Amino acid sequence: MTWQEDAGRDLVRSFGERMAMFVRGEGSHLWDADGKRYLDFLAGIAVDSLGHAHPVFVAALANQAATLAHVSNYFATPPQLELAARLKRLAGTGESGRVYFGNSGAEANEAAFKLARLHGGAERPRILALKDAFHGRTMGTLALTGKPWMQEPFLPMTPGVEFIASTAEALEAAIDERVAALFVEPVKGEAGVIDLPPGYLAAAREITARHGALLIVDEIQTGAGRTGEWFAFQHAGITPDAITVAKGIGGGFPIGALITFGAASDLFYPGTHGSTFGGNALGTAVAGAVLGEIERADLVRNAAERGEQLRAAILEIDSALVGDVRGRGLLLGVGLTHPVAKAVVAAAQQHGLVINAPNDETIRLVPALTIGDVEIDEFIELFAASLRTVEDALLLETPTEVHA
Numbered sequence: 480m481t482w483q484e485d486a487g488r489d490l491v492r493s494f495g496e497r498m499a500m501f502v503r504g505e506g507s508h509l510w511d512a513d514g515k516r517y518l519d520f521l522a523g524i525a526v527d528s529l530g531h532a533h534p535v536f537v538a539a540l541a542n543q544a545a546t547l548a549h550v551s552n553y554f555a556t557p558p559q560l561e562l563a564a565r566l567k568r569l570a571g572t573g574e575s576g577r578v579y580f581g582n583s584g585a586e587a588n589e590a591a592f593k594l595a596r597l598h599g600g601a602e603r604p605r606i607l608a609l610k611d612a613f614h615g616r617t618m619g620t621l622a623l624t625g626k627p628w629m630q631e632p633f634l635p636m637t638p639g640v641e642f643i644a645s646t647a648e649a650l651e652a653a654i655d656e657r658v659a660a661l662f663v664e665p666v667k668g669e670a671g672v673i674d675l676p677p678g679y680l681a682a683a684r685e686i687t688a689r690h691g692a693l694l695i696v697d698e699i700q701t702g703a704g705r706t707g708e709w710f711a712f713q714h715a716g717i718t719p720d721a722i723t724v725a726k727g728i729g730g731g732f733p734i735g736a737l738i739t740f741g742a743a744s745d746l747f748y749p750g751t752h753g754s755t756f757g758g759n760a761l762g763t764a765v766a767g768a769v770l771g772e773i774e775r776a777d778l779v780r781n782a783a784e785r786g787e788q789l790r791a792a793i794l795e796i797d798s799a800l801v802g803d804v805r806g807r808g809l810l811l812g813v814g815l816t817h818p819v820a821k822a823v824v825a826a827a828q829q830h831g832l833v834i835n836a837p838n839d840e841t842i843r844l845v846p847a848l849t850i851g852d853v854e855i856d857e858f859i860e861l862f863a864a865s866l867r868t869v870e871d872a873l874l875l876e877t878p879t880e881v882h883a
């Protein structure tokens with residue numbers, strides 16, 4: 480029996496065929512079962528902020544496991560309180576902010592959905608979300624996800640959610656006093672690393688505030704320093720009513736959180752939400768250590784600087800396939816000139832590079848925030864070789880021929 484046969488027989492079919500089986504990781508590198516080494520520019524989909532097997536991650540997990548792992552939310556633990564205080568500080572909530580812990584991005588957004596309902600009550604049944612945005616796969620978060628093909632097999636959805644274009648004009652036209660909240664993904668990662676129009680978040684803040692609706696920013700992919708600020712909303716200099724985080728804050732340990740600002744912090748009251756595992760000592764200790772290391776090593780600045788370096792280097796690759804580079808910091812999308820992203824991912828795998836394709840025209844790059852010159856040079860070499868492999872297969876013209 481091969482591992483492919485085991486996976487095909489035993490694992491749920493909602494994921495496609497597994498591309499490789501990894502047995503070990505270190506920094507930005509992975510090794511498969513045959514000992515082949517890969518450069519990892521996916522980092523578990525923007526999760527492994529410190530790369531693999533970082534000593535800070537390992538020590539936090541081991542020490543906390545040896546001290547206290549889980550006691551339930553009937554009780555507090557020091558790592559939980561420390562992480563809540565750290566998240567409030569990094570998000571800039573001030574004293575009045577509060578944190579709800581869950582175990583994933585979807586759970587953080589489920590909590591945000593309930594927050595919106597608590598705010599809206601019977602008077603505000605409408606919730607606005609952006610077309611193409613992705614907020615998760617649970618029934619509540621799927622209702623917020625503006626992708627009809629994802630919803631279709633699971634209809635009917637939780638009612639009340641309406642999808643609008645990502646423009647201030649569309650928001651102004653759709654909003655009224657019956658809207659409880661607007662959900663926004665500051666860079667639409669799953670849709671193909673699509674930036675919001677300049678000024679959108681500031682406009683959305685003003686418009687939602689004017690109509691008494693909450694502005695809820697989904698920072699699950701963009702948070703924890705990935706875009707070159709702790710949270711992407713901070714580029715816009717606004718104060719949202721709530722943000723959701725997950726992925727990178729745990730650096731590989733499953734954890735998510737809803738962080739509320741100001742009056743939104745008073746909406747939940749005893750009995751309105753909960754989770755057995757959410758905020759346990761093990762997860763919060765690891766996330767606290769991961770965020771502490773991001774701060775200590777100035778990895779938010781590294782994300783901003785390496786992101787620009789990577790963007791410039793990609794645009795210099797001599798390939799007819801490279802169109803544009805979108806996104807911010809170390810959340811980048813390479814727009815391809817032909818719908819061959821899946822072929823590029825497969826070629827990259829052959830060359831020993833892990834990347835992914837959120838759609839047929841986009842390659843998503845979300846490496847560890849720890850990357851430096853060495854990883855960027857290796858990436859450019861492997862990515863250029865992968866593009867060449869696909870170009871050769873497609874017999875595309877090279878730019879030299881195009882311009883000759």
Ligand SMILES: Cc1ncc(COP(=O)(O)O)c(C=O)c1O
Pocket residue numbers: 524583584585586588613614615616664668669697698699700725726
């Ligand atoms: C913006 C955004 N929101 C929510 C989610 C869902 O998170 P999870 O897969 O941890 O449930 C994701 C995951 O890709 C995401 O990118």
